[in-house]
Amino acid sequence: MMHSILIIGQSNMAGRGDMCDVPMVENDKLFVLRNGRWRPMYRPVNPDRGTAGVCLAESFADLYSKDHPGVDVGIIPCADGGTGIDQWCVGGLLFDHACYMAELASRTSTIAAVLWHQGEADCTEVRYPVYEEKLKVVLDAFREKLGLQDVPFIIGELGSFIENNVWMPYLKNHPYINKALNNVAESDKMIGIASSEGLRDKGDDLHFCSESLLELGERYYREFVKLEDKNKVFTEKATPDNAIRTNMELL
Amino acid sequence: MMHSILIIGQSNMAGRGDMCDVPMVENDKLFVLRNGRWRPMYRPVNPDRGTAGVCLAESFADLYSKDHPGVDVGIIPCADGGTGIDQWCVGGLLFDHACYMAELASRTSTIAAVLWHQGEADCTEVRYPVYEEKLKVVLDAFREKLGLQDVPFIIGELGSFIENNVWMPYLKNHPYINKALNNVAESDKMIGIASSEGLRDKGDDLHFCSESLLELGERYYREFVKLEDKNKVFTEKATPDNAIRTNMELL
Numbered sequence: 001m002m003h004s005i006l007i008i009g010q011s012n013m014a015g016r017g018d019m020c021d022v023p024m025v026e027n028d029k030l031f032v033l034r035n036g037r038w039r040p041m042y043r044p045v046n047p048d049r050g051t052a053g054v055c056l057a058e059s060f061a062d063l064y065s066k067d068h069p070g071v072d073v074g075i076i077p078c079a080d081g082g083t084g085i086d087q088w089c090v091g092g093l094l095f096d097h098a099c100y101m102a103e104l105a106s107r108t109s110t111i112a113a114v115l116w117h118q119g120e121a122d123c124t125e126v127r128y129p130v131y132e133e134k135l136k137v138v139l140d141a142f143r144e145k146l147g148l149q150d151v152p153f154i155i156g157e158l159g160s161f162i163e164n165n166v167w168m169p170y171l172k173n174h175p176y177i178n179k180a181l182n183n184v185a186e187s188d189k190m191i192g193i194a195s196s197e198g199l200r201d202k203g204d205d206l207h208f209c210s211e212s213l214l215e216l217g218e219r220y221y222r223e224f225v226k227l228e229d230k231n232k233v234f235t236e237k238a239t240p241d242n243a244i245r246t247n248m249e250l251l
Numbered sequence: 252m253m254h255s256i257l258i259i260g261q262s263n264m265a266g267r268g269d270m271c272d273v274p275m276v277e278n279d280k281l282f283v284l285r286n287g288r289w290r291p292m293y294r295p296v297n298p299d300r301g302t303a304g305v306c307l308a309e310s311f312a313d314l315y316s317k318d319h320p321g322v323d324v325g326i327i328p329c330a331d332g333g334t335g336i337d338q339w340c341v342g343g344l345l346f347d348h349a350c351y352m353a354e355l356a357s358r359t360s361t362i363a364a365v366l367w368h369q370g371e372a373d374c375t376e377v378r379y380p381v382y383e384e385k386l387k388v389v390l391d392a393f394r395e396k397l398g399l400q401d402v403p404f405i406i407g408e409l410g411s412f413i414e415n416n417v418w419m420p421y422l423k424n425h426p427y428i429n430k431a432l433n434n435v436a437e438s439d440k441m442i443g444i445a446s447s448e449g450l451r452d453k454g455d456d457l458h459f460c461s462e463s464l465l466e467l468g469e470r471y472y473r474e475f476v477k478l479e480d481k482n483k484v485f486t487e488k489a490t491p492d493n494a495i496r497t498n499m500e501l502l
Contacts, residue, residue, distance in 0.1 A: 034299050035331040036348035042301040048285050050293040080286040093355055097287035100351040104344055 001236055002031070002038065002109035004074040005064070007046060007057050008088070008098050008142070009118035011081035012159070014046040017054025017210030018202060025058055029065045031074040036104035038074050046077035054210040056156075057115060059217030060224070064112070067225075071234075076105045084121035085134045090141040102146050110234045111148060113224050117156040117216075119177040120206070124170045132180035139184070139191065150190070152227035154220045155181055157196035159212075165205040192223030252487055253282070253289065253360035255325040256315070258297060258308050259339070259349050259393070260369035262332035263410070265297040268305025268461030269453060276313045282325040287355035289325050297328035305461040307407075308366060310468030311475070315363070318476075322485075327356045335372035336385045341392040353397050361485045362399060364475055368407045368467075370428040371457070375421045383431035390435070390442065401441070403478035405471045406432050408447035410463070416456040443474030 007013055030041040041061070044052035061073045078098035080087075088094050102111060116139065122131045139153055157178045162171040178196075185193035199212035208216060258264055281292040292312070295303035312324045329349035331338075339345050353362060367390065373382045390404055408429045413422040429447075436444035450463035459467060 035329060036344035037331065039300065047298040049290065078286060080288065093287035093358065097351075097355055100348075100355070104348055104351070107344065 001070065001234060002072045002074050003064070003068065003112040003234060004033075004076055004105045004109040005057060005061060006076045006098065006102050006105075006111055006114045007055070007079050008114065009079045009116045010083045010121055011079070011206075012120070012208055012213075013056065013079035013115065013117035014048045014077070014081055015044065015053055015055030015057075015213055016051055016081075016202065016207040017213045019043050019053045019210075021210035022054060022214060025062045027062050027065055029072050030058075030061050031072060033074060033076045033101060033105050036101070038072075038108065041075065045075055046079050048077075048080050051081070054213050056117070056208075056213045056217035056220060059214040060113075060115065060221045063218060063221040064224075074105060074109050076101050076111075079117075082121055083118070084127065085118065085131060085138060088118070088138045090138070095138070095141070098142070099145050106146075106237075108237050110237065111146065111151055112234075114142065114148060114151060114153045115156075115220055116153065119158050119181065120162060120171060120174070123168075123173040123177055125173070128173050128176040128180070131177055132183055135180065135184055136187075150229065150232070152190055152192060152224050154192045154194060154223050154227075155185060156194040156216060156220060157181055159196045159199050159201060159208055161201040161205055168206075171206075190227060192227050194219035194223050252321065252485060253323045253325050254315070254319065254363040254485060255284075255327055255356045255360040256308060256312060257327045257349065257353050257356075257362055257365045258306070258330050259365065260330045260367050261334045261372055262330070262457075263371070263459055263464075264307065264330035264366065264368035265299045265328070265332055266295065266304055266306030266308075266464055267302055267332075267453065267458040268464045270294050270304045270461075272461035273305060273465060276309055278313050278316055280316045280323050281309075281312050282323060284325060284327045284352060284356050287352070289323075289359065292326065296326055297330050299328075299331050302332070305464050307368070307459075307464045307468035307471060310465040311364075311366065311472045314469060314472040315475075325356060325360050327352050327362075330368075333372055334369070335378065336369065336382060336389060339369070339389045341389070346389070346392070349393070350396050357397075357488075359488050361488065362397065362402055363485075365393065365399060365402060365404045366407075366471055367404065370409050370432065371413060371422060371425070374419075374424040374428055376424070379424050379427040379431070382428055383434055386431065386435055387438075401480065401483070403441055403443060403475050405443045405445060405474050405478075406436060407445040407467060407471060408432055410447045410450050410452060410459055412452040412456055419457075422457075441478060443478050445470040445474050
């Protein structure tokens with residue numbers, strides 16, 4: 001029985017934590033989707049760039065696993081660094097890619113949560129005023145397209161450290177994005193929001209450090225627990241593909 | 252204008268060459284598909300495992316680029332280590348994943364070649380007798396599903412060094428698979444086959460070393476040239492997603 005977690009958004013969801021900073025969690029119940037199939041989790045979980053590293057979904061999945069004995073937990077990595085909300089529009093490449101991956105994953109698992117972290121790219125003067133409205137449209141579209149009406153969506157605040165970023169001065173507008181994120185969460189009983197309070201960057205005034213990413217993943221999980229339907233019945237999915245796995249597949 | 256190359260098969264197509272052995276080609280016309288969009292090429296090109304490394308598509312794409320000035324070249328990485336021909340069956344996870352990626356890539360590019368390297372997993376006594384027939388079905392299905400009737404498919408021989416593999420003694424049957432691969436190529440004017448003669452392993456009696464992978468990619472390209480329609484007109488595709496790329500996307 002596999003429960004899966006779809007992760008979407010930009011670089012801080014993909015994860016840019018230095019992989020030397022924190023060891024991988026030891027949990028053989030955790031998996032990542034590769035080519036539509038499950039592999040034992042390894043880093044980087046979300047290989048969208050050569051710079052991909054530690055990901056907040058690692059600690060989220062680990063806590064989920066510990067609370068759900070007997071269940072395997074699969075991460076569906078679809079986050080893409082630097083992308084703005086317009087690039088996540090319905091019918092666009094990123095939206096359709098995530099839907100395709102979710103569809104493949106759903107053949108052998110049931111999606112139990114969707115995690116979103118995004119908004120840095122929308123801090124500009126032109127973009128932040130329309131962010132809340134656009135985000136709602138995107139999240140609703142994922143829910144409708146993938147039939148996830150009863151599945152918790154957890155979103156997360158931007159790190160306040162980005163206000164020090166000298167390369168992208170528009171990041172000083174991040175409080176408007178964080179307000180929009182909180183408004184979206186408040187307006188929908190199946191959306192939770194994880195606070196970024198006190199979390200630190202990796203030294204670039206842009207990306208959470210590894211320790212903060214794992215802490216943020218735990219905060220996402222605590223918000224998930226508030227929305228989770230503990231009585232939900234997950235149906236066993238056929239996994240025909242696993243049946244013909246060969247011993248060569250480790251290589 | 253983007254021409255793209257779909258790569259499918261098992262670990263020797265994904266590429267397991269040590270990335271320290273050979274430098275990355277310097278060519279800013281080369282790209283890899285990530286989340287349905289194009290990124291400047293980086294290693295590993297085909298991140299199917301933590302062990303992914305140098306890939307034969309690197310040298311193939313580089314030669315293609317030099318012969319096609321003014322064109323960007325994108326690699327669609329869908330190879331998956333250790334997979335047998337049954338796992339590439341029509342409607343299976345790997346087949347559908349590759350079709351989804353090809354569909355996304357085709358919104359902003361035109362597929363110019365398909366590269367296949369696979370068969371090690373089918374060297375067992377039970378599997379090799381039916382390999383030729385199954386391979387034909389899979390390649391024909393890709394061609395039909397993706398509308399690639401006029402596109403060269405290039406396949407490649409297994410390395411003869413696998414006969415020394417003590418962990419998987421059934422690999423001694425590789426000549427039967429190589430015969431099947433050659434038969435498939437001979438039976439179809441749009442399928443070419445690259446020889447593995449003289450190529451070396453990386454020391455594991457299973458995977459081509461980096462230098463041999465790049466040589467094999469060049470051999471694939473020389474076979475491609477024999478089948479290429481030099482008068483083919485590629486239509487320019489709209490790239491709406493590029494229009495809203497932000498400077499943050501490098502991060």
